[in-house]
Amino acid sequence: MNCDFLTDTPGKLYKLAGRQVRTEGTKIDLGVARVGGDEFVVMAGPCAIESEEQLLATARFVHSHGAKVLRGGAFKPRTSPFSFQGLEEEGLKLLRKARQETGIPVVTEVMDTRQVELVHEYADILQVGSRSMQNFPLLKEVGKCRKPVLFKRGMAASIDEYLLAAEYILNGGNEQVILCERGIRTFETSTRNTLDLNAIPMLKRLSHLPVLIDPSHGTGYSWMVPAMARAAVAVGADGLLVEVHYKPDEALCDGVQSLSLDMFADLMQDLSRIAPAVERYIDLPVSV
Ligand SMILES: [Mn+2]
Incomplete structure (x- = not known):
C-alpha cells in the first residue's frame, strides 16, 4: 500500500499502533459484532451500575434497540471521594447476569493493576478510563490480557501522548x-x-486502530448527545460509546448527560439512516 499520505502529516510514525503496520x-x-469494519458498533448503558433493576432494564432496552x-x-x-464509588464486585456480578440474560457482551472499567484479574474474569472488554490513560503500570498489565481494551483518551492528552500510551498496551x-x-x-x-472531532480523521490517518466516540462525556448534556453522535458516524468513527439510563433524573452518576431509553431508540433510528451515506451500516434488530 502507498504510505505517501503519512509524509504530509506532522508527527512521528508509531512502531506498533502506526498505520504503516497494518494499512487496512x-x-x-x-x-456479536466486529469493531473497525463496515458496521458502526454502538456500546450503551449506564455510567455506573446501581442495581439489578437499573442495569437489567437498561440492558434489555439497549440490546433490543x-x-x-x-x-x-x-x-x-x-x-x-464522597461521590458514589461504584458497586465493585457486586456490580461485576450484575454485568454477568445481564450478559447471561441478553447475550450482550459487556465493557467495564479497570482502574488499578490490583483489579485487573477480577475485572478480567467478568468483562468481555476492559475499559481504561480517561484518568488512567498514562497509568503505565496499568497499561502494561492490560497489555498482558488477551481481551479487547477500550482505551479512552486522557482529557488533557495530545494525540501523540495518546498513541504512545496505546503502544504500551x-x-x-x-x-x-x-x-x-x-x-x-x-x-x-x-x-x-x-469533543475533539478532529481526533477521528487524525487518529485514523496515524493509526490502524479502530476509534469510537463518547459524546456523553464529550458534551456533558444529554440534549447534545444525539447531534454529536450523528457527527460521529459522519466523521468516520467506528462506533459510539454512549451513556443511557432508564431513569436519568435518578442516576447516581452522570444523569445530566445520560440518554433516556426513548432518546436512545430515536438516536439509533437516526444513525441507521446516516450510516449508509458514509458506507457504513447499523445492524438494528428486525422488531425495532
Ligand atoms: Mn460517566
Whole structure:
C-alpha cells in the first residue's frame, strides 16, 4: 500500500499502533459484532451500575434497540471521594447476569493493576478510563490480557501522548485496542469537555486502530448527545460509546448527560439512516 499520505502529516510514525503496520486497519471481533469494519458498533448503558433493576432494564432496552455491547461502571473514578464509588464486585456480578440474560457482551472499567484479574474474569472488554490513560503500570498489565481494551483518551492528552500510551498496551502483546475520543479540556466551559472531532480523521490517518466516540462525556448534556453522535458516524468513527439510563433524573452518576431509553431508540433510528451515506451500516434488530 502507498504510505505517501503519512509524509504530509506532522508527527512521528508509531512502531506498533502506526498505520504503516497494518494499512487496512485493525478489526476487533466481539463475537456479536466486529469493531473497525463496515458496521458502526454502538456500546450503551449506564455510567455506573446501581442495581439489578437499573442495569437489567437498561440492558434489555439497549440490546433490543441495536446496541452490541453493554457498558456499565462497577469501579468508578470519581472527582470527589464522597461521590458514589461504584458497586465493585457486586456490580461485576450484575454485568454477568445481564450478559447471561441478553447475550450482550459487556465493557467495564479497570482502574488499578490490583483489579485487573477480577475485572478480567467478568468483562468481555476492559475499559481504561480517561484518568488512567498514562497509568503505565496499568497499561502494561492490560497489555498482558488477551481481551479487547477500550482505551479512552486522557482529557488533557495530545494525540501523540495518546498513541504512545496505546503502544504500551500493544507492546505487552495485546493487539486488541479500541481507541475512544471522549472530549478534551479547553478554555470552553459551556460544555463539560470539548469533543475533539478532529481526533477521528487524525487518529485514523496515524493509526490502524479502530476509534469510537463518547459524546456523553464529550458534551456533558444529554440534549447534545444525539447531534454529536450523528457527527460521529459522519466523521468516520467506528462506533459510539454512549451513556443511557432508564431513569436519568435518578442516576447516581452522570444523569445530566445520560440518554433516556426513548432518546436512545430515536438516536439509533437516526444513525441507521446516516450510516449508509458514509458506507457504513447499523445492524438494528428486525422488531425495532
Ligand atoms: Mn460517566
